[in-house]
Amino acid sequence: MQMRSWRFDLKLRHLWAIATDVQRSGGKTLCPVVFVELTDAHGRRGIGEASPSSQYHETHETVATFLARVDPRKLSFDDIPASVTYLNSLHPGSYPARCAIDLALHDGAAKAAKLPVCDYLGLGFTEGRHSTSFTIGIDNPEAVEAKVVEASPFPILKIKLGTSHDRETLRAVRQAAPKKKLRVDANAAWATPDEALRNIEWLATDGNIEFVEQPMPPTTSPTDQAWLKQRSPLPLIGDESFQNAADAERCANGFHGVNMKLVKTGGMHAGKAALEAARARGLKTMIGCMIESSVLISAGAHLAELTDYLDLDGNVLISNDPYEGVRNTRGVLSFQEVTEAYGLRTRQA
Numbered sequence: 001m002q003m004r005s006w007r008f009d010l011k012l013r014h015l016w017a018i019a020t021d022v023q024r025s026g027g028k029t030l031c032p033v034v035f036v037e038l039t040d041a042h043g044r045r046g047i048g049e050a051s052p053s054s055q056y057h058e059t060h061e062t063v064a065t066f067l068a069r070v071d072p073r074k075l076s077f078d079d080i081p082a083s084v085t086y087l088n089s090l091h092p093g094s095y096p097a098r099c100a101i102d103l104a105l106h107d108g109a110a111k112a113a114k115l116p117v118c119d120y121l122g123l124g125f126t127e128g129r130h131s132t133s134f135t136i137g138i139d140n141p142e143a144v145e146a147k148v149v150e151a152s153p154f155p156i157l158k159i160k161l162g163t164s165h166d167r168e169t170l171r172a173v174r175q176a177a178p179k180k181k182l183r184v185d186a187n188a189a190w191a192t193p194d195e196a197l198r199n200i201e202w203l204a205t206d207g208n209i210e211f212v213e214q215p216m217p218p219t220t221s222p223t224d225q226a227w228l229k230q231r232s233p234l235p236l237i238g239d240e241s242f243q244n245a246a247d248a249e250r251c252a253n254g255f256h257g258v259n260m261k262l263v264k265t266g267g268m269h270a271g272k273a274a275l276e277a278a279r280a281r282g283l284k285t286m287i288g289c290m291i292e293s294s295v296l297i298s299a300g301a302h303l304a305e306l307t308d309y310l311d312l313d314g315n316v317l318i319s320n321d322p323y324e325g326v327r328n329t330r331g332v333l334s335f336q337e338v339t340e341a342y343g344l345r346t347r348q349a
Contacts, residue, residue: 003072005036005100007060010291010318014147017138018160018187027137031291031318032060036067036100038108044077046108049295050096051263051314055187055240058096066094070101077108084269095243095266102267103299116335118302121272125304130333132310133158133183135317141165141172148176154331156181156210158311162189166199170206182206183311185213188240192216193224197231204233210309211235213259225254237286237309244270245277257284257308262300263292275306289314298325301333 010031017027034050052058069090075083083105087098110120118125134154136147138161151157159173161184173182184203190196196215203209211234216225218240229236235256242251242258244265251258258278265271275285285307287300292314300312315321316328327334 001041001072001075002039003036003067003070003075003101004039005034005064005067007064008033008035008293008322010293011320012291012317013319014137014143014317015139016291016317018162018185027139033291033293034060034063034067034097034100035293035295036097036104038072038075038077038101038104040077040108044108044112046077046104046106046111047295048100048103048105048107048267048299049293050094050100051290051292051296052094052096053263053290056095056264058094062094063097063100066090066097067101075101075105077105077112080105080109080269084267087266093266096263098266099263099296100267102269103262103295106268106299116302117268117299118305118335121268121302123303123305125302125335127334127336128332130301130304130307130310131156131331132312132328132333134313134331135185135311136160136173138163138169141168144169145172145176148173152177156183156331158183158185158213160185160187161199162186167202170203174206179208182209183211183213183309184209185239186215188214188217190215193220193228196228200228200232200234209234211237211257213237214239214241220254222250222253229254229256235284237284239288242274242278245274248274248277248281248283251278252281252283255283257286259286259288259311260303261288261290262296263290268299268303271300272303272306275303279306284308286311288312291317293318293321294323294325298323301326301335304333 015027110117133156135158237257238251238255239259286309288311297315
């Protein structure tokens with residue numbers, strides 16, 4: 001097996017900011033990702049992507065450092081479990097880098113089997129069933145309102161909160177979309193259970209908010225998280241608190257559901273296991289994303305049958321996606337006309 005990798009800067013359509021960005025840098029217009037391509041002796045190829053996030057102390061440099069330690073001769077499209085075991089033996093590990101290699105392995109293996117990845121994994125994909133939210137990042141109220149107007153074709157919005165002007169943000173959203181279904185993501189911005197509960201009770205008065213994602217930091221004690229879950233008038237979804245299958249038991253104590261991201265778990269193999277572990281404990285499941293190209297977004301969509309919610313919009317938040325994959329039409333994801341692997345095509349310049 002041979003492996004090559006390269007950095008690519010995704011360009012955001014708008015300034016992008018979440019609560020932690022506001023605290024540190026104020027937002028960004030570029031998101032560096034790393035693509036990985038594997039090629040075996042038979043000429044079979046697979047592609048993957050790492051979208052590192054500063055939230056998890058990852059950068060394109062940490063991805064490159066891990067990739068430099070990988071011996072591609074120990075990877076095989078014909079033996080994914082052994083390949084994953086090898087990747088997991090490399091410590092310390094970069095989960096986004098592992099994700100990129102794991103995705104490339106699944107892409108190549110599914111192509112060899114002449115199957116879409118969802119069928120290769122035994123899951124399938126129900127056309128017309130899977131809708132994704134569209135995310136509105138933190139901004140001033142005027143910009144938020146304009147973004148919501150622009151996002152009018154999407155039936156579900158996810159809004160980022162966690163600043164001192166949250167109420168102005170929600171007013172701006174409702175000015176442009178009075179009745180649209182909303183999901184709220186605080187990105188761990190509310191420090192205490194009391195603060196979180198006050199904000200969630202306020203949000204509940206809106207009447208059309210589906211759930212609140214990660215209201216408190218992942219370092220919150222299990223006792224405090226359980227306290228909030230018992231009192232919250234809205235369902236709580238764990239994101240930063242949920243990295244892999246091992247976190248499912250603890251999250252069941254403090255959340256109603258969890259958000260799996262492939263770059264957090266380390267790829268398709270671990271992502272599927274994380275979703276199955278969460279479902280086994282009665283948790284609602286969601287697949288989310290970072291700012292990503294159609295490589296990662298399409299990979300996540302192939303696991304959609306294991307979810308209750310999707311937030312796979314990273315590729316529609318950018319203007320220079322180098323690939324085409326899963327279709328997003330007014331928020332509905334589709335693999336129609338896709339016959340193999342991730343269904344990716346290189347976008348023509």
